[in-house]
Amino acid sequence: MSKHPKNLVWLQSGGCGGCSMSLLCAEGPDVFSMFEGAGINLLWHPSLSEHCDEDFHSMCDDILSGQIKLDILCLEGSVIRGPNGTGGFHRLSGSDKTMMQLIQELAFKAKHVVAVGSCAAYGGITSAGDNPTDSCGLQFEGPLKGGILGENYHSQAQLPVINIAGCPTHPNWITETLVQLAFDEFGENHMDELGRPRSYADHLVHHACPRNEFYEFKASAVNPSDLGCMMEHMGCLGTQAHADCNTRLWNGEGSCLRGGYACINCTAPDFERPTHPFMETPKIAGIPMGLPTDMPKAWFVALASLSKAATPPRLRTNARSDHICIPPGKSAEDKKGEKS
Amino acid sequence: MSRKIVGPFNRVEGDLEVQLDIQDNQVQNAWVVSPLYRGFEQILHGKDPYDALVYTPRICGICSVSQSVATARALANAQGLNIAPNGSIATNLILANENVADHLTHFYLFFMPDFARDIYTDKNWFNMASDRFKAVTGSAAKEILPARAEFLHLMGLLAGKWPHSLAIQPGGTTRSIAIQEKIRIQSILFNFQRFLEQSLFADKLENINAISNKEALDNWLEKQLTLNNPGDFARFLRIAHDLKLEKLGRAGDIFMSYGAYEKNGQHLFQAGVWDKQLSPFDSTAIREDISHSWMDHQIQAVHPYKGVTIPLADKADAYTWCKAPRLDGRVVEVGAMARQMVNGHPLIRDLEQQSGGNVRNRVIARLLEIAQVTMAMQAWIDEIQIKEPYCEHGKMPDETQGFGLVEAARGSLGHWIKVKKGRILNYQIVAPTTWNFSPRDVNGVRGALEQALLNAPVIEGEKNPVAVQHIVRSFDPCMVCTVH
Numbered sequence: 001m002s003k004h005p006k007n008l009v010w011l012q013s014g015g016c017g018g019c020s021m022s023l024l025c026a027e028g029p030d031v032f033s034m035f036e037g038a039g040i041n042l043l044w045h046p047s048l049s050e051h052c053d054e055d056f057h058s059m060c061d062d063i064l065s066g067q068i069k070l071d072i073l074c075l076e077g078s079v080i081r082g083p084n085g086t087g088g089f090h091r092l093s094g095s096d097k098t099m100m101q102l103i104q105e106l107a108f109k110a111k112h113v114v115a116v117g118s119c120a121a122y123g124g125i126t127s128a129g130d131n132p133t134d135s136c137g138l139q140f141e142g143p144l145k146g147g148i149l150g151e152n153y154h155s156q157a158q159l160p161v162i163n164i165a166g167c168p169t170h171p172n173w174i175t176e177t178l179v180q181l182a183f184d185e186f187g188e189n190h191m192d193e194l195g196r197p198r199s200y201a202d203h204l205v206h207h208a209c210p211r212n213e214f215y216e217f218k219a220s221a222v223n224p225s226d227l228g229c230m231m232e233h234m235g236c237l238g239t240q241a242h243a244d245c246n247t248r249l250w251n252g253e254g255s256c257l258r259g260g261y262a263c264i265n266c267t268a269p270d271f272e273r274p275t276h277p278f279m280e281t282p283k284i285a286g287i288p289m290g291l292p293t294d295m296p297k298a299w300f301v302a303l304a305s306l307s308k309a310a311t312p313p314r315l316r317t318n319a320r321s322d323h324i325c326i327p328p329g330k331s332a333e334d335k336k337g338e339k340s
Numbered sequence: 341m342s343r344k345i346v347g348p349f350n351r352v353e354g355d356l357e358v359q360l361d362i363q364d365n366q367v368q369n370a371w372v373v374s375p376l377y378r379g380f381e382q383i384l385h386g387k388d389p390y391d392a393l394v395y396t397p398r399i400c401g402i403c404s405v406s407q408s409v410a411t412a413r414a415l416a417n418a419q420g421l422n423i424a425p426n427g428s429i430a431t432n433l434i435l436a437n438e439n440v441a442d443h444l445t446h447f448y449l450f451f452m453p454d455f456a457r458d459i460y461t462d463k464n465w466f467n468m469a470s471d472r473f474k475a476v477t478g479s480a481a482k483e484i485l486p487a488r489a490e491f492l493h494l495m496g497l498l499a500g501k502w503p504h505s506l507a508i509q510p511g512g513t514t515r516s517i518a519i520q521e522k523i524r525i526q527s528i529l530f531n532f533q534r535f536l537e538q539s540l541f542a543d544k545l546e547n548i549n550a551i552s553n554k555e556a557l558d559n560w561l562e563k564q565l566t567l568n569n570p571g572d573f574a575r576f577l578r579i580a581h582d583l584k585l586e587k588l589g590r591a592g593d594i595f596m597s598y599g600a601y602e603k604n605g606q607h608l609f610q611a612g613v614w615d616k617q618l619s620p621f622d623s624t625a626i627r628e629d630i631s632h633s634w635m636d637h638q639i640q641a642v643h644p645y646k647g648v649t650i651p652l653a654d655k656a657d658a659y660t661w662c663k664a665p666r667l668d669g670r671v672v673e674v675g676a677m678a679r680q681m682v683n684g685h686p687l688i689r690d691l692e693q694q695s696g697g698n699v700r701n702r703v704i705a706r707l708l709e710i711a712q713v714t715m716a717m718q719a720w721i722d723e724i725q726i727k728e729p730y731c732e733h734g735k736m737p738d739e740t741q742g743f744g745l746v747e748a749a750r751g752s753l754g755h756w757i758k759v760k761k762g763r764i765l766n767y768q769i770v771a772p773t774t775w776n777f778s779p780r781d782v783n784g785v786r787g788a789l790e791q792a793l794l795n796a797p798v799i800e801g802e803k804n805p806v807a808v809q810h811i812v813r814s815f816d817p818c819m820v821c822t823v824h
Contacts, residue, residue, distance in 0.1 A: 012354070012355070013376070014376070014378055015401075015820075016398050016399060016400050016401040016404070016503075016820050017353050017354060017400065017401040017402060017820055018398065018400070018401020018402075018404060018503040018504055019401065020401065021401040021402050021404075021502075021503055022401070022502075022503060024445070024449075024485060024488070024489075025488075025489045025492055025502070026485075026489070027486065027489045027490075030482065030485035030486055030489070031485065032476055032477075032481055032482065032485065033482065042476055044350075045350075046348065046350045046351075046355075047350065047351060047353065047449070047450070048350075048351070048449060048475060048476055049350055049351070049475055049476070050453050050454075050456070050457065050474070050475035050476075051350075052346075052347075052348055052349055052350040052351070052804065052809075053346050053347060053348070053349070053803070053804045054803055054804065055804075056348055056350070080376075080378075083651065083653050086653075088653050089376065089377040089378075089379075089651070089653070089661075090355070090375065090376045090377070091375045092347075092348065092375075093347025093348040093349060093355055093356060093357035093373070093375050094345050094346065094347030094348055094357055095347075099376075125383075125395065125398040126378050126379075128383045128395065129379075129382060129383035129384070129385065129386070129387070130382065130383075132378075132379030132382040132383065132651070133377060133378055133379050135378075167398065167504060168401060168503055168504055223731065223733045224509045224511070224512075224514045224731050224733070225427075225509075225512065225513065225514045225515070225516055225729070225730045225731035227516075249496065250495075250496055250500065250501035250502075251489075251492050251493055251494075251495040251496030251501055251502055252490075252492075252493030252496035252497070253493065253496045253497060253524075254495060254496025254497065254499070254500045254501045255500055255501065256500045256501065256505075256506065257500070258496075258500055258515075259498075259499055259500015259501065259505060259506070259507045259514060259515050260500065260507060260513075260514030260515040260516070261500060261505070261506035261507055261514045262506070264394060264506075266504075277388035277390055277391055278388075278390070278391050278393075278394045279390055279391075279393075279394075279506070322516035322729060322730055322731070323516050323518065323726070323727060324518075
């Protein structure tokens with residue numbers, strides 16, 4: 001338990017508010033109880049706080065003048081620099097200031113700065129396409145260091161921006177990182193090279209994917225709702241995506257793969273601008289271009305052709321069905337017998 | 341006359357500023373400003389049509405599924421694809437899950453905390469309101485969050501996760517369920533119903549659904565207030581009665597619904613327009629006007645198929661990034677109240693006849709929908725045939741167009757897509773709060789909220805006019821959808 005309450009301010013800019021909505025799904029305990037237990041004092045959150053308008057502006061003034069200490073600044077959504085570098089696509093309501101300006105001012109007062117979600121971390125969805133709003137992340141622009149705060153930025157606690165990337169973020173990625181910060185137990189060694197907390201980014205989405213047997217035998221799905229592995233045809237990047245989505249699970253028992261659709265690697269910079277349609281796997285000579293992390297290409301190709309030759313009929317059939325046609329230990333003939 | 345600029349306006353989804361002219365303790369004029377532009381319609385240009393299923397849910401973290409459904413329906417419409425019956429049921433369940441959770445979030449976390457503000461300390465209900473509904477620390481928040489999270493486990497089972505799922509496809513859904521998941525969903529719904537019957541209503545959902553006019557509602561409230569622990573609905577009605585919330589925030593009383601929860605060509609809540617009487621809804625009568633928006637390259641109001649989205653930050657006479665949609669030139673109000681007016685809920689029709697669309701009636705309509713839809717969900721899950729298909733598959737033509745209409749929690753949401761050479765040529769989105777919080781149109785006619793704010797009372801010396809707070813939040817605005 002933290003001895004002194006830690007003040008947290010949460011701002012939103014070029015995003016959808018989905019990371020906040022996800023945060024409200026935190027369970028065991030709920031987010032308010034979690035904050036209370038960790039001594040986190042929610043000074044302001046746009047969806048949750050009572051006060052608005054002038055109270056907000058005077059709170060910001062008090063932080064900037066040093067009268068209120070700001071322990072944790074969270075930003076959800078990208079930093080919007082357009083049009084023409086003015087930041088005018090997001091003016092702070094009730095003022096002439098741009099949100100870009102306020103973010104920069106507060107970031108230099110904050111003990112810790114946390115980018116919540118891939119937009120705040122790297123630009124994310126808001127920077128997709130031709131990036132019409134000239135959006136970037138706090139300390140990254142896509143995979144490149146820089147962003148609005150610059151490569152050399154360090155918060156008052158001498159840490160770079162902590163990037164809780166994800167679109168959206170899992171509620172526990174946020175609560176666990178914030179509680180670590182509140183307990184002064186978070187250091188640079190807890191972050192990977194893209195600034196993500198290693199507590200979830202040292203894992204792959206592939207870990208504990210329920211389709212792993214289909215993956216092993218390259219028994220692939222071809223249509224939405226098929227049960228097979230989605231890497232070969234359906235654009236799934238789970239073998240490359242850094243996150244613990246299949247070991248931690250979402251909304252009780254879910255994950256993208258458990259929901260029957262591809263992982264789009266939403267914790268990575270530039271996930272929003274694939275060179276191919278999201279739900280199709282790009283291939284060269286029939287071989288998927290993106291290979292599983294750390295796997296030598298020749299080895300993968302050899303293994304894939306070997307396992308394809310050995311795919312049991314059970315998996316080949318089930319992979320292209322939306323329910324289990326042939327249970328383990330049964331053959332298609334047994335199944336026919338069952339039906340008649 | 342003094343000009344008051346209220347912002348940032350929190351406990352709404354996204355960014356909002358309201359500008360008011362105040363004189364004689366009344367709002368004389370109002371301008372609703374959406375100060376954030378993100379450019380989704382520009383982002384979608386040139387993309388593979390199916391990629392819209394990834395981008396559009398991310399317009400909004402609170403209406404994410406509604407955006408998915410609108411895209412899926414537009415893509416299905418563009419290729420003439422039918423939806424698998426199970427996929428249709430599952431889509432409705434996922435959408436209802438989001439909409440009901442949103443209604444609950446709105447009531448407990450966004451709307452009710454205003455009654456715990458210091459300005460109401462002298463009211464005899466203040467201690468109750470403060471203990472129960474105070475932002476962040478009120479006792480309701482600690483009850484509602486776990487109940488909401490458990491209710492949203494339905495997403496984990498049917499949609500993988502919430503928000504931002506790819507489970508909803510043009511031909512159905514990606515997640516087939518087996519008997520064990522069907523039973524889990526039935527159990528979740530049972531438990532959620534119990535929560536509603538204990539905390540929100542302190543009564544059976546059937547009894548709530550049976551309240552058919554104002555008199556019956558008054559009688560029900562009287563009975564509730566004799567209980568040791570009345571429901572939060574009754575607590576709201578008591579406050580609403582004391583503050584005369586039925587006199588606050590009346591707009592034009594023209595209500596529109598695209599029709600909600602479609603199955604086999606039928607809606608649970610029918611489509612239509614209520615303008616003193618019911619008439620059919622016709623999507624070809626929609627036009628978007630940009631005369632007061634920071635938008636360029638559109639000489640007159642056009643149908644969304646012909647819509648253009650090119651921002652122009654320094655346009656004279658413009659004051660918002662929001663466009664102004666009109667139906668046959670009319671300003672319409674959308675949302676739960678509109679849906680229930682159009683569908684003919686007897687209590688809502690009676691309340692509207694007596695006092696029009698207003699703060700109280702909008703909130704009541706939302707809570708009635710929670711009761712109705714939760715019961716409908718239980719009927720739907722029983723209809724799933726677990727061995728039947730969940731998703732039909734089609735092929736998108738290289739040149740085509742289509743549209744998808746859906747009712748999000750906050751009202752009517754439409755997507756219009758044009759495809760050329762297999763890529764998105766134009767994608768236009770008209771969101772619920774774009775209707776409700778639109779700016780003036782070319783004829784100077786105010787949007788629905790701008791109308792609703794006129795004559796709102798301002799208490800002498802009040803810093804943040806609390807009546808304005810109630811009126812704005814009674815629409816349950818979603819600003820990130822509004823401007824996208």
